[in-house]
Amino acid sequence: MWRNYLTVGIRSLAKNRAYALINILGLAIGMAACLMILLFVRYELSYDRFLPGVEDTYELQSFYTSKQTGQKFNIQMTAYVAGERLKKDFPQVDKTVFALSGSPVILKDGQSSMGEDVILVDGPFFDVVRFPFVKGNPATALAEAGAAVITEKEAVRQFGTTDVMGRTLTMVSRGRATDYRITGVIKDVPKNSSFRLSIVGRIDFPSFFSDAPDFMREWGWQSGWFFFTLRPGTDPKAIAAQLPAWEKRNIPDQDLNGIRYNAGDEQDWRIVNLADIHLGEAQGASMSPGNDRRAVYTFGLVALLILGMACVNFTNLATARASQRAREVALRKVLGASRRDLIVQFIGESILVAAIAMLVALALTEIALPYFSRFLDADLKLHYFGQGGILLPVVALVLLVGLAGGLYPAFFLSRFQPARVLKANRSASEAEGSGRLRGILVVAQFAVSIGLIICTGVIYAQTVYAQTADPGYHRDGILQIDNFGRRQLDTMRQPLRDAIARIDGVTGVAATSIGVATRNNSSRGIQVPGRADLVNLGTYVADPEFFDVMGIKLIAGRKLDRNRTVDDATVPFPSDPVVEAALAKRGVNAVINQLAARRLGFTDPADAVGKQVRTSMVESEDYGLTPVNIVGVVEDTRFRSVRTPIDPLMFTRNDNAIDVLDVRYHGNPAEVRSRIERVWKQMAPDVPFEAEFSEDIVRELYQAETARAKMFAAFAILAVIVGCLGLFGLATFTAERRTKEIGIRKVLGARTRDIVRLLVWQFSKPVLVANLVAWPIAWWVMRNWLNEFDSRITLGPAPFLLAGLLALLIAIATIGSHAFRVARANPVHALRYE
Known part of the structure; x- marks a missing residue:
C-alpha cells in the first residue's frame, strides 16, 4: 500500500511539473528562511551559555x-x-x-x-x-x-x-x-x-x-x-x-x-x-552591543509567516486542482478505499513534497548562511548531528509543513462522493466553500507581503531621517580625535592643539568632554534658588572655541572667554585642596542650552542669563556647593542617537577634564587626516592617534537600524516571491478551468483586453482587500516602534499607499502575461468537442 501511495505521489508530481515546481520552490524558500532565522534566534539565545557555572x-x-x-x-x-x-x-x-x-x-x-x-x-x-x-x-x-x-x-x-x-x-x-x-x-x-x-x-x-x-x-x-x-x-x-x-x-x-x-x-x-545580559533590558554602558529580545522574536515570527505563506500556496493549489484528482478519488472509493486511507495518502504526498522542498532549502541555506553570518556579524554554523545539530528540527519542520499544507486538502479531497464525481459534466472542484477559503488565504498572503513592505519603508525612512536630521550643530566636516584626554598629554596638550590648528585645511579645533556620539555620561544636581529639589543637568567641559567649531548657535548672552578668569573652572590633577577651595569660593561661569534653561525654570532663555545656581564642582564635600553664573544660552544639540532624548546641558571650562578634540576642516578629508596624524606622531609618539570622521561615527551609531531595515527588506522580497508563486499557480489553474468560458466569451465578441481585464481583476481584488488588513496592523506595529525614538518621522499615508500600489503592480505583472496568453488562444481549441 505504501509503495503504491509513493508511486502515485511521484507520478502526480512528474505529470504536473508546474504545480510541483511552484510548491517545492515556495516551500523551499519558506523553509530556508525559517532555518536561517532558527539558527539566528538560537545563536542570540546562546550568549554566554558556554561558560561553566x-x-x-x-x-x-x-x-x-x-x-x-x-x-x-x-x-x-x-x-x-x-x-x-x-x-x-x-x-x-x-x-x-x-x-x-x-x-x-x-x-x-x-x-x-x-x-x-x-x-x-x-x-x-x-x-x-x-x-x-x-x-x-x-x-x-x-x-x-x-x-x-x-x-x-x-x-x-x-x-x-x-x-x-x-x-x-x-x-x-x-x-x-x-x-x-x-x-x-x-x-x-x-x-x-x-x-x-x-x-x-x-x-x-x-x-x-x-x-x-x-x-x-x-x-x-x-x-x-x-x-x-x-x-x-x-x-x-x-x-x-x-x-x-x-x-x-x-x-x-x-x-x-x-x-x-x-x-x-x-x-x-x-x-x-x-x-x-545580551537580550536584557539594560543595554546602556554594556561591554559589548546587546540585542533587543523583541526584535529577535519579531524576525522569528516573520520567518514563520513566510513559511505559512508557502503552506498556504500548497493548500490553495491542492484545492484548485481538485478536479484533476476527483476521478482518482472516486475510483479509489469505488474499489473499496476508505476516507481514512485517502487522507493518509494525501498527507503522505504532502510530506513527500515537504521533504523534497527541505532538501532544496538546505542547499539554499548552505549557500546563503556565510553571507547571512557576515551581514549579522555573527558566527552562525550549520551542523546536522551532535550538540547544536539541526537534524531533529529539520525532520520536525518537514512533518509540520507537510501536515500544515496537506491536512485541509486531504480532508477536502477525500470527501468527494463517487456518484457526483463520475456523473457526466460535473466537476467536484466546484465543491462548496473551496473558492472562499482560497480567497481568504490569498488575502492573508498579500497582507503579510504588504505589511513587510510597509515596515521596510518606515524603518528605512526613519534611519535616513536619523542620519540626516538637524542635530543643532554642523555635523559634517568634523574629525574627532578620541584619545586627546590621555594623561600622557597633560604637559603638551595645548602645544599639540595649537599645532593642529595651524595645519592646512583645519579651520578650528576645540577640546571637550562631549562630542559626536561619545558614550560618556556626566550629570550633577543643580540647586536653584527658591526650589526645594535639585535639577539634574548634564555637565560637561568645553573650550571657549567649542561652540564656533561645532557651529552651535548662541541664543542669549555670551560664550565662554579665555581672557576671563571666572570662565575657567580648571583644577589641577591630582587635586590641590587650596585651588579647589578658592574655586568653590569664587564660583565659575557656565553656558547652558535651551532645554537646561527650561528645566531650571526659565521660560525665555534670555531670562537665565545673569542668574546664579549652585552645584558641586570640586572633589571634596567640605567646600559645599560652588556658585555657577549663567553667562549664555545656546541652541539644543543632539550629540547622541535619536533614540535618546536631548540632554539638558551645562558647559564649563576645565582643561584637565577633557576627552576628545573636535577638528573642523575643509578640503580632502583623507589628506587633512594624514597631515594631523603626522603632526601628532611627531609631538606625541607615545600616544597612538585615534580619530574618526563624524560621518563614519553617525553611520556606526545607526548601524543596528540599517541592518534591521535590510533584514526586513530581504524578508519582504521573500514574502513577495512566495506570494507571487502562489498567485501564478492559481492563475494557471483558474485559466485552465475557465478555458471553455473564455472561448464562449470570445465567440460572443469579447476582445482580448476584455478577457485580460476580467482575469486580472479576479486576482487583484484579494490584493486590494489585503491592504485593508495589512494597513492597520502595520500602522500599529510601526507606531510602537517609532515611539522608541525621541525624534522620529511622521507616520503618514505614503508608505501604506506605495506598499499597496507596489503589491498590486507585482500581482498584475505576475498574472498579466499569463492572462494575455490565455486570452489570445483560439476558441476553436476550447470548444471543438462541444
Whole structure:
C-alpha cells in the first residue's frame, strides 16, 4: 500500500511539473528562511551559555528613572560601593569581582599601541567568569595585583606567539605606566559572548584611584561591572526582593544647602543572570552591543509567516486542482478505499513534497548562511548531528509543513462522493466553500507581503531621517580625535592643539568632554534658588572655541572667554585642596542650552542669563556647593542617537577634564587626516592617534537600524516571491478551468483586453482587500516602534499607499502575461468537442 501511495505521489508530481515546481520552490524558500532565522534566534539565545557555572553567575545592574521627566536609563554598569555592600550584606553571595573597561596605551619595544577590550579587575575574575584556559591556573592567575591574563589572539598580536607565560606587558592608564606579568592564556572569546576582552589585568583599586576617592564611595558613580556567583541552593528572586530595603539601608541622605538628596531616589538595582545580559533590558554602558529580545522574536515570527505563506500556496493549489484528482478519488472509493486511507495518502504526498522542498532549502541555506553570518556579524554554523545539530528540527519542520499544507486538502479531497464525481459534466472542484477559503488565504498572503513592505519603508525612512536630521550643530566636516584626554598629554596638550590648528585645511579645533556620539555620561544636581529639589543637568567641559567649531548657535548672552578668569573652572590633577577651595569660593561661569534653561525654570532663555545656581564642582564635600553664573544660552544639540532624548546641558571650562578634540576642516578629508596624524606622531609618539570622521561615527551609531531595515527588506522580497508563486499557480489553474468560458466569451465578441481585464481583476481584488488588513496592523506595529525614538518621522499615508500600489503592480505583472496568453488562444481549441 505504501509503495503504491509513493508511486502515485511521484507520478502526480512528474505529470504536473508546474504545480510541483511552484510548491517545492515556495516551500523551499519558506523553509530556508525559517532555518536561517532558527539558527539566528538560537545563536542570540546562546550568549554566554558556554561558560561553566553560568546558571549561578550574575551581574548587578543599575536602573534609573528620572523624577523630573520619567526618562529611563537602564545600564549594566554600577557603582563600586554598590558591589562592595552587596557582598557584605548578602551571605548568599559567594565570589565577586569588579571590572573596569579601558583602552590603555600599550608600550612594547619602544612602540605604542592602543589596547582594545582591556579590562582591569580587583580580584580573581576567572573564579567568577570561567573562561577556558589554554595555559595557566584559573584559580591563581589573578591572585595578586600586577598579574594579567591574555587571549591567544592578543598574545600573537603582542608577542607573535602564544608561549607568553611570565612575560611582561606595560600598560599606561590614568597617566601611570604599570608592568603586568602574564600569568595565563585563555581561548579567544567567541562572538556569542557579552564580554569583549583581550587582556584582563588585576589592579589595587584603592591605590589606583587614590587621586579620585569618590570613585570608591559614591553611589552615583557608575563606573564598572560587578559580577558575582551565588552559593548552591540560593534563590536569586529572594535576593532581588530584598534589594529595595537593602538600598534604603545603605544609601545615606545628603544635605546640600538645606536640600535633601539621596542617590537611591532615582536609582534601583537588579541582579541579572549572565546568560540573560545580551537580550536584557539594560543595554546602556554594556561591554559589548546587546540585542533587543523583541526584535529577535519579531524576525522569528516573520520567518514563520513566510513559511505559512508557502503552506498556504500548497493548500490553495491542492484545492484548485481538485478536479484533476476527483476521478482518482472516486475510483479509489469505488474499489473499496476508505476516507481514512485517502487522507493518509494525501498527507503522505504532502510530506513527500515537504521533504523534497527541505532538501532544496538546505542547499539554499548552505549557500546563503556565510553571507547571512557576515551581514549579522555573527558566527552562525550549520551542523546536522551532535550538540547544536539541526537534524531533529529539520525532520520536525518537514512533518509540520507537510501536515500544515496537506491536512485541509486531504480532508477536502477525500470527501468527494463517487456518484457526483463520475456523473457526466460535473466537476467536484466546484465543491462548496473551496473558492472562499482560497480567497481568504490569498488575502492573508498579500497582507503579510504588504505589511513587510510597509515596515521596510518606515524603518528605512526613519534611519535616513536619523542620519540626516538637524542635530543643532554642523555635523559634517568634523574629525574627532578620541584619545586627546590621555594623561600622557597633560604637559603638551595645548602645544599639540595649537599645532593642529595651524595645519592646512583645519579651520578650528576645540577640546571637550562631549562630542559626536561619545558614550560618556556626566550629570550633577543643580540647586536653584527658591526650589526645594535639585535639577539634574548634564555637565560637561568645553573650550571657549567649542561652540564656533561645532557651529552651535548662541541664543542669549555670551560664550565662554579665555581672557576671563571666572570662565575657567580648571583644577589641577591630582587635586590641590587650596585651588579647589578658592574655586568653590569664587564660583565659575557656565553656558547652558535651551532645554537646561527650561528645566531650571526659565521660560525665555534670555531670562537665565545673569542668574546664579549652585552645584558641586570640586572633589571634596567640605567646600559645599560652588556658585555657577549663567553667562549664555545656546541652541539644543543632539550629540547622541535619536533614540535618546536631548540632554539638558551645562558647559564649563576645565582643561584637565577633557576627552576628545573636535577638528573642523575643509578640503580632502583623507589628506587633512594624514597631515594631523603626522603632526601628532611627531609631538606625541607615545600616544597612538585615534580619530574618526563624524560621518563614519553617525553611520556606526545607526548601524543596528540599517541592518534591521535590510533584514526586513530581504524578508519582504521573500514574502513577495512566495506570494507571487502562489498567485501564478492559481492563475494557471483558474485559466485552465475557465478555458471553455473564455472561448464562449470570445465567440460572443469579447476582445482580448476584455478577457485580460476580467482575469486580472479576479486576482487583484484579494490584493486590494489585503491592504485593508495589512494597513492597520502595520500602522500599529510601526507606531510602537517609532515611539522608541525621541525624534522620529511622521507616520503618514505614503508608505501604506506605495506598499499597496507596489503589491498590486507585482500581482498584475505576475498574472498579466499569463492572462494575455490565455486570452489570445483560439476558441476553436476550447470548444471543438462541444
